[in-house]
Amino acid sequence: MVISKPVAARPLPVGLTSSQQWTLLEWLHLVGHIETENELKAFLDYVLTQAPTEHFVLALGRLNSQHQIQRLEKVLNVSYPNEWLDHYLQENLAQHDPILRIQIGQGPVLWEDRFNRAKGAEEKRFIAEATECGMGSGITFSAASGRNNIGSIFCLAGKESTRNAALVSMLNCLTPHLHQAAVRVANLPPAAPSNMPLSQREYDIFHWMSRGKTNWEIATILNISERTVKFHVANVIRKLNANNRTHAIVLGMHLTLSHPVASIE
Numbered sequence: 001m002v003i004s005k006p007v008a009a010r011p012l013p014v015g016l017t018s019s020q021q022w023t024l025l026e027w028l029h030l031v032g033h034i035e036t037e038n039e040l041k042a043f044l045d046y047v048l049t050q051a052p053t054e055h056f057v058l059a060l061g062r063l064n065s066q067h068q069i070q071r072l073e074k075v076l077n078v079s080y081p082n083e084w085l086d087h088y089l090q091e092n093l094a095q096h097d098p099i100l101r102i103q104i105g106q107g108p109v110l111w112e113d114r115f116n117r118a119k120g121a122e123e124k125r126f127i128a129e130a131t132e133c134g135m136g137s138g139i140t141f142s143a144a145s146g147r148n149n150i151g152s153i154f155c156l157a158g159k160e161s162t163r164n165a166a167l168v169s170m171l172n173c174l175t176p177h178l179h180q181a182a183v184r185v186a187n188l189p190p191a192a193p194s195n196m197p198l199s200q201r202e203y204d205i206f207h208w209m210s211r212g213k214t215n216w217e218i219a220t221i222l223n224i225s226e227r228t229v230k231f232h233v234a235n236v237i238r239k240l241n242a243n244n245r246t247h248a249i250v251l252g253m254h255l256t257l258s259h260p261v262a263s264i265e
Contacts, residue, residue, distance in 0.1 A: 010176060013169035023050065024170045031174065034181040037076070043181075044078045051171075052164055055080050055135070055157035058178070060186050062200055063149040069100045071201075073150070074186050080157070084133045096126040104142045104151035108172050110162055111138045137162065141171055143179035149191045149200070152179035196255050197239045205232040210249045
């Protein structure tokens with residue numbers, strides 16, 4: 001069995017009151033026992049009651065070689081405006097979002113600092129749209145596991161959350177543990193083995209193929225169209241030099257077993 005390197009814990013922040021220290025310790029205890037998405041959502045709702053912010057969201061994504069979010073895989077909306085989040089996802093605004101250019105795990109990032117350094121027309125258009133929707137200021141926390149390519153971003157919108165130094169310190173300490181909980185409940189496929197001639201998305205498809213999922217079921221799991229799944233399945237079969245779907249699974253499993261990948265837990 002291959003065990004992944006755990007996320008490095010961050011030291012408890014100094015300068016907190018006794019009440020804030022107990023709150024943080026309670027958060028760390030609760031997040032360590034999360035096993036389902038509903039429990040994760042309930043925990044984030046609870047944290048929201050103690051944070052001076054209205055808008056909260058947690059997202060998981062694949063990382064590129066620069067340790068940046070390459071593709072969002074799962075978004076858990078706690079209290080973001082649905083209209084903005086739907087627009088963001090449908091228009092694939094992630095590709096123009098300066099916050100997704102950060103190196104995951106670098107520490108809290110103030111949106112205004114990143115927005116002020118934006119240069120491209122698409123980034124500036126994105127910032128204008130976000131500001132118009134009341135999402136022009138906020139803070140993002142992030143974490144990633146040591147031996148896989150999945151990272152988390154944890155975003156709070158609004159100026160009040162950025163001005164509360166104690167809250168920022170507490171959430172920064174919580175974030176690695178929150179990342180572990182999110183990965184634990186997300187059930188995402190692991191990173192593609194280096195000896196497989198598949199892209200990460202193709203390997204995601206193969207992962208579910210090898211577990212007996214139909215194209216429709218894979219489309220539902222990955223929140224993509226069945227037509228897109230069929231396209232990737234055809235690429236998997238072609239790249240593995242297989243005769244059909246079953247043959248591709250056999251060949252792919254042989255490659256996977258000869259090059260074990262790290263668990264994402």
